[in-house]
Amino acid sequence: MKYIFTLFLICSFSLLKAQTPYTIGETHTLHSSILNQDRIIDIQLPKNYSNENFSKGKYPVVYVLDGDFNFALLASLERFSTKFLYRPQPEMIVVGIRNTDRAKDYTPTKSKEKTPDNKLMYETSGGADLFASFIEKELQPYINKKFRTNGFNVLHGHSFGGLFAIHTLINHTNLFDAYIAIDPSLWWDNKVVYEQAKKEFKIKDFKNKSLYVALAHEEMGSSTDRLEHGSTIKKFCEEVMPTSNLYSSWKYYPDYDHGSVPVSSSYDAMGAIFKGIELPVKEIPQNPELLKNTYSSFSKKMNHLFVPEESLLIELIKYTQRVNQQENAKRIIDYALELYPKSSQLKTINKN
DSSP states (O other): OOHHHHHHHHHHOOOSSSOOOOSEEEEEEEEETTEEEEEEEEEEEOOTTTTTTSOOHHHEEEEEESEEEEEEEEEEEEHTSSSSOOOOSOOOEEEEOOOSHHHHHHOSOOOOOOOOSSSSSSOOOOOOOHHHHIIIIIIIIHHHSSSSSSEEEEEEEETTHHHHHHHHHHHHHHHHHHHEEEEEEEEEEHHHHHHHHHHHHHSSSSOOOEEEEEEEEOOOOOOHHHHHHHHHHHIIIIIIIIOSSSEEEEEETTTOTTTTTTTHHHHHHEEEEHTTTOGGGGGGOOOOOOHHHHHHHHHHHHTSOOHHHHHHHHHHHHHHHTTOOHHHHHHHHHHHHHHOOTTTTHHHHHOO
16 A cells, blocks of 8 residues: 555656646735735645535645645645545645745744854744744635635644644644644754743643644764754654643654655644544445444544535445445435535436
């Protein structure tokens, strides 16, 4: 399965020699008064978002930092994970935020670290709170106004982006429902975010919030800061995260370094955050109530309403009919029409 998944991603990122170029999503330019600059945002909508045969459903949103390169990964993951009956995550709107100055946007404090010639290594650092304000007051309202969102938001960050994710979880907790921090740079500025987490995780209420942390294999022979990189993440996961009331999990990736770890860990992260949403597909034709019960239980766990997508329901109906459970297929159709009463294709299936 691991190799099939890797092959899928490679194929997704490859440009085939064809008459028509293959594109992922669409690009928007959003002027930010808070940041005093234009920001380029890439957006992929769920496959059937604009299909007139489907009802106008609402979707969770995953906001992807370092969108210049991580957007394509998360967009491909969304398509891969929602293609079949077995879905470890829901259909989602994917929003990639391209960089202008990542050291500025993702770091919470002004660094005094210097280069060998005594110059500041990160001259513009320390703008994380301003960037969080941009997301809260400008980007999220833009996305919510322009697209059909359901109010559940996920933040995905790698390296400095992972540092920003954990800083945001602590200081702007309600900005997102779930946070993904892949090999986060917790060494930053004498471990300032790590030290804050040690205090805040014990006393702050993170009820119904989720955090997934990935730890990559660490190469030796780097700077003092980098030598503490992996050990700091490990201590954070083992000693700090358990002190909070977060839904939290983490994983060590011994076969992947800092640069390659996002591929496997992003898939794992989405599966961990949405654990409990995948259906027991083969049992449903005999017991359709499992469909409603699964989503009811997951919604209760997340304190947010989730319902099966129309595309998933249609495939379940077809599967149930194929295994000669016609009466139970009709029960799934009735449930689907409760959720999507304007669906023309569900009405057609019901007539037949």
